Amino acid sequence: MHISEGVLRPEILIGGAVLSTALVFYAFKTLKNEEIPKTAVLSALFFLASFIHIPLGPTSVHLVLGGIVGALLGPRAFVAIFVALFLQGILFGYGGLTTLGVNVFNLAFPTLAGYFLFRLHPHTLWKKTALWFCIGFVPLGLSAFLLSLTLALNGEAFVSAAQLAFLAHLPVMFIEGVITLFALRFIEKVAPAWLEVV
Amino acid sequence: MSCSLTMKNISAARNGVTLYNGITLNLSHKEKIAIIGPNGCGKTTLLEMIAGLSLPQSGLLELFHRPMRSLDDFKTVRTMIGYLFQDSDNQFLAPIVEDDVAFSLLAQGISKEEAALKTAMMLQDLGIAHLAKKVVYHLSGGEKKLVALAGVLIAEPKLMLLDEPTNGLDNAMQQKLVAILRKIDKSIIIVSHHREFLESIVDKIYTMTQEGLHGTFNASNPQKSYIWRTYDGHETTL
Amino acid sequence: MDQTSHPPITPCVALLLALVYGCTIALQTHMYVSMSLILFFLAWLKRRFLLIIFKRLVMLNTLIVFIALTLYWQHQEHLAGLMLLRSNLMLLCILLLFHGCNEFTIAIAMQRLALPHKITTLFFFTSKSIFLIRHELVLFKNTLRIRGFTPKTDLLSYKTLAGFIGTLVIKALERSVALQKAMLLRGFQGEIYTLSRRQSLSSNDAIATLLTLISLFWHQGYLL
Numbered sequence: 001m002h003i004s005e006g007v008l009r010p011e012i013l014i015g016g017a018v019l020s021t022a023l024v025f026y027a028f029k030t031l032k033n034e035e036i037p038k039t040a041v042l043s044a045l046f047f048l049a050s051f052i053h054i055p056l057g058p059t060s061v062h063l064v065l066g067g068i069v070g071a072l073l074g075p076r077a078f079v080a081i082f083v084a085l086f087l088q089g090i091l092f093g094y095g096g097l098t099t100l101g102v103n104v105f106n107l108a109f110p111t112l113a114g115y116f117l118f119r120l121h122p123h124t125l126w127k128k129t130a131l132w133f134c135i136g137f138v139p140l141g142l143s144a145f146l147l148s149l150t151l152a153l154n155g156e157a158f159v160s161a162a163q164l165a166f167l168a169h170l171p172v173m174f175i176e177g178v179i180t181l182f183a184l185r186f187i188e189k190v191a192p193a194w195l196e197v198v
Numbered sequence: 199m200s201c202s203l204t205m206k207n208i209s210a211a212r213n214g215v216t217l218y219n220g221i222t223l224n225l226s227h228k229e230k231i232a233i234i235g236p237n238g239c240g241k242t243t244l245l246e247m248i249a250g251l252s253l254p255q256s257g258l259l260e261l262f263h264r265p266m267r268s269l270d271d272f273k274t275v276r277t278m279i280g281y282l283f284q285d286s287d288n289q290f291l292a293p294i295v296e297d298d299v300a301f302s303l304l305a306q307g308i309s310k311e312e313a314a315l316k317t318a319m320m321l322q323d324l325g326i327a328h329l330a331k332k333v334v335y336h337l338s339g340g341e342k343k344l345v346a347l348a349g350v351l352i353a354e355p356k357l358m359l360l361d362e363p364t365n366g367l368d369n370a371m372q373q374k375l376v377a378i379l380r381k382i383d384k385s386i387i388i389v390s391h392h393r394e395f396l397e398s399i400v401d402k403i404y405t406m407t408q409e410g411l412h413g414t415f416n417a418s419n420p421q422k423s424y425i426w427r428t429y430d431g432h433e434t435t436l
Numbered sequence: 437m438d439q440t441s442h443p444p445i446t447p448c449v450a451l452l453l454a455l456v457y458g459c460t461i462a463l464q465t466h467m468y469v470s471m472s473l474i475l476f477f478l479a480w481l482k483r484r485f486l487l488i489i490f491k492r493l494v495m496l497n498t499l500i501v502f503i504a505l506t507l508y509w510q511h512q513e514h515l516a517g518l519m520l521l522r523s524n525l526m527l528l529c530i531l532l533l534f535h536g537c538n539e540f541t542i543a544i545a546m547q548r549l550a551l552p553h554k555i556t557t558l559f560f561f562t563s564k565s566i567f568l569i570r571h572e573l574v575l576f577k578n579t580l581r582i583r584g585f586t587p588k589t590d591l592l593s594y595k596t597l598a599g600f601i602g603t604l605v606i607k608a609l610e611r612s613v614a615l616q617k618a619m620l621l622r623g624f625q626g627e628i629y630t631l632s633r634r635q636s637l638s639s640n641d642a643i644a645t646l647l648t649l650i651s652l653f654w655h656q657g658y659l660l
C-alpha cells in the first residue's frame with residue numbers, strides 16, 4: 001500500500017508533498033485541543049492495522065482500516081494518517097520520509113469516502129450491509145487506484161507495475177470490506193453509542 | 199469545621215438506568231472517608247461528578263462552599279481537586295516519569311527549576327527516585343500507581359479522590375501506600391474494595407447501595423485517627 | 437527506552453539527517469560510491485544489530501525488486517538500477533538511524549525539535565495509544581493461541597477477527613474519552629512539558645552530520 005523511497009520522480013514527490021502539506025496543514029490548524037485524543041487513538045489504530053494479518057489462502061494480507069478511521073474522524077483523518085505514516089516510515093521503513101506526501105494523500109484522501117458513506121442513512125438492512133461493506137471497500141479501492149496512478153505517472157515504464165499493483169489489491173479490498181462490515185456490526189451490537197453520527 | 203464537600207440528594211443515571219437516588223454526603227476539612235460497594239454500583243461515577251466530569255441528574259453539590267451547578271462552575275475549583283484514576287494508564291499525559299509528575303506544576307506556570315526540585319523531592323518521598331527517567335508505560339502496575347499518585351500530590355490539592363488505589367498492588371506496596379496516605383493532611387475520598395486497607399487510613403467507611411450511602415465510623419483502631427490528626431509533616435507520635 | 441540510555445545518534449539529529457539524506461538522494465539521477473559513506477559509519481555504530489537490520493532491509497525490498505524487475509523486463513536497466521540503489525540507500529539510512537528507537541523516542545525527538553505544541557502533543561498521545569492498543573493486540577493473539585484457534589480463510593475466522601477489530605476500536609475510543617478527562621483534571625494548557633534541558637549533542641552526532649554532508653556533495657566512484 002505504501003510506495004517506497006527512491007521509486008518516484010522528483011516532480012511527483014514534490015507534487016504529493018505540496019498537496020498533502022496543504023491538506024494536513026488545514027486539518028491540523030482547525031484541530032481543537034479536545035479533538036486531539038480521538039485523533040491520536042485512531043492514528044494509533046491506523047498505525048497498528050498494518051500488523052493485523054488476515055489469512056488469505058496460502059498467504060495473508062494486512063488491514064488498513066482507513067474507512068473506519070475516516071468514518072469516525074472525517075477530515076481530521078489527514079492528521080491522524082500523517083502521524084501514523086510518519087511513525088511507520090521512521091520505525092519500520094514502510095514508505096518513508098520523502099514519499100510521505102504522496103502516501104498521505106493516497107491513503108488519507110480516500111478515507112473521506114468512508115466519512116461520507118457513514119453519514120448516509122440506509123433504511124433497509126440490506127442497504128446498510130452494502131454501505132458498511134463499502135466503507136471498507138471503497139476507500140481502499142480508491143487508494144489502490146491512486147497508488148497505481150502515481151506509479152503510472154512516474155513514467156511509461158512503470159505502467160505494467162501499476163497495473164499489477166492494482167490487481168494485487170483487488171482481494172485486499174474485498175477483505176477490508178468484509179472485515180469493516182463485521183467490525184461495524186460488532187460495535188453496533190456491543191456499544192452502539194460510538195456509531196452515533198453527531 | 200469548614201466543609202470540603204457537601205452533597206444533598208444527588209442522583210445519577212448511566213444510559214438511562216438510575217444508579218442511585220439521594221446520595222447525601224458531607225466531607226469536612228481534612229476528613230478521610232472511604233466508599234465501598236459492588237462492581238458497577240456507580241462509585242467511579244460519583245467521583246467523576248465530584249471532580250466535575252459529569253453533572254448529577256438532580257441534587258445539590260457544593261465544593262469548598264461554592265455550589266456547582268454547571269460544568270463551568272468547576273473551573274474555579276479544578277486545581278484544588280486531585281484525581282487518581284482507577285486505571286493508572288489513563289492518568290499519564292507525558293511519557294517520562296519526571297515529566298508527568300511535574301505536569302501540573304508546569305501547567306500552572308511554575309518555573310522549570312522549581313518544578314524539577316519539587317518533583318525530585320516528591321519522587322524521593324515516595325521512594326521512586328530511581329524511576330525518574332523511565333517511560334511510565336514500561337513500569338509495573340504498582341510503580342505506575344505511585345507515579346500517578348506523585349503527579350496528584352505534587353499539585354497540593356485540597357481534596358483528593360482516589361479510585362481503587364490498591365488495584366494490583368502487592369502487600370508490601372499496599373503497606374507503603376497506607377503509610378503515605380496516613381501522612382497526607384488533606385480531605386480524601388477513597389473508593390476501594392479493600393476493607394483492611396481502608397480501615398488503617400480512613401475515619402469513616404460508607405457503603406454504597408441504590409438507596410444511597412450508609413456511613414459507619416471506623417472504630418477498628420481509634421488511635422489511628424489520633425495520629426493523623428496531629429501529624430504535621432514530621433514523624434512525631436504524641 | 438530510557439532517556440538515560442544514550443542511543444549512538446541523538447534521535448532529533450537522526451530525524452534531521454534522515455530528512456536531508458533522503459531528500460537529496462531522492463533527487464539524484466546518477467549514483468556514486470561515496471554516497472554510502474555515512475551508511476558505513478552508521479553501520480559501524482550499530483554493528484551488533486547489522487544482521488537484524490539487513491533482514492528487515494531484505495523484507496522491505498520485495499516490492500522494490502518487483503518494480504525493478506518490471507522495469508528490467510522493458511530494457512530500462514539504468515532506471516531499474518537507479519531505483520534499486522536509491523531505495524536501498526535511503527531505507528538503510530533510516531533503518532540504521534532508528535534501529536532501537538520506539539514510538540516514545542520519536543515523540544520526544546519531535547518535542548526537542550521545537551515544533552508547535554499541538555503537533556508534539558498529538559505525537560505524545562499517539563505514541564501512548566500505540567503502546568496501549570498494541571498491548572491489546574498481543575493479548576488477543578495470545579488468547580487465540582491458548583484456545584488453539586488458527587485463523588483460516590473462512591467466514592468464522594473473518595468474523596472472529598472483525599469482532600476483535602471492533603473491540604479494538606471501542607477500547608481505543610474509550611481511551612480517548614479517558615484521555616480527555618485526564619487533560620481536564622490535570623489542567624492541560626495545550627502543551628506537554630519536559631523538565632530536562634536541551635539535550636547536548638554527542639561527538640557521534642557531529643561526525644554523522646559531517647559524513648552525511650560529505651556523502652551528499654562529494655561525488656566519487658561513479659556507479660551509474
Ligand SMILES: Nc1ncnc2c1ncn2[C@@H]1O[C@H](COP(=O)(O)OP(=O)(O)OP(=O)(O)O)[C@@H](O)[C@H]1O
Binds near residue numbers: 213236237239243
Ligand atoms: N461510559 C459509560 N457509558 C455507559 N455506561 C457506563 C459508562 N461508564 C459506566 N457505565 C455504567 O455505569 C454503571 C456505574 O459505573 P461505575 O464505573 O461508576 O461503577 P463502579 O462502582 O466504579 O464499578 P467498579 O467497582 O467496577 O469500578 C455501570 O453499570 C456501568 O456499566
Ligand SMILES: [Mg+2]
Binds near residue numbers: 242
Ligand atoms: Mg470504578
